[in-house]
Amino acid sequence: MTSMKILGALLLSWVTTGAMAHAHLQKAVPADGAVVTASPANVVLSFSEPAHLTAFWIQKDDGVKQKIGPLAPEPARQITIPLPQLAPGTYVVSWRVLGDDSHIVPGQIRFTVAAGTAAEKH
Ligand SMILES: [Cu+2]
Structure with missing residues (x-):
């Protein structure tokens, strides 16, 4: 019985720690490797x-x-960063986020703005 209680306590602490994991990137738009027109x-x-x-x-x-x-000064699960007008080319955007657990997590994505479409933009 005692060993079951210890196992239960260990499991519980593992689950709690898991919930405190740092902020992982789940999705980026544009996606990493995207080619946008x-x-x-x-x-x-x-x-x-x-x-x-x-x-x-x-x-x-x-x-x-x-x-x-x-x-944006507020923490959020979804963060929108306005971009300047981008000329055709390949871009790397990189960032650092601070999660609830106070861990700093760097990240980056690369995307391409395809040539030949910039002139159509209004
Ligand atoms: Cu963390």
Whole structure:
């Protein structure tokens, strides 16, 4: 009986710790590796739990990493970051989020804005 109680307590603590896991990226729009036909207005990041975006950068091809801001001060599971107008090319956006468990989790996605569509944009 005692060993069952210990096992139960161990299981319970494992489950509780699992619930405190850090904020994992579940979805990004545009998706990693996406090719889009027009400059996306936003990047939308969805996390496994509320996350506070502390930094966000965009880098075109081999260009300079450009910091984007200001960022939303509230932690959220879904974060929308407005982008500037993007010329055709390949971009890497990277970020850092702070989860509820105070762990900082960096992430990045790469996407391509296809050439030949920028002129049609209004
Ligand atoms: Cu964590």
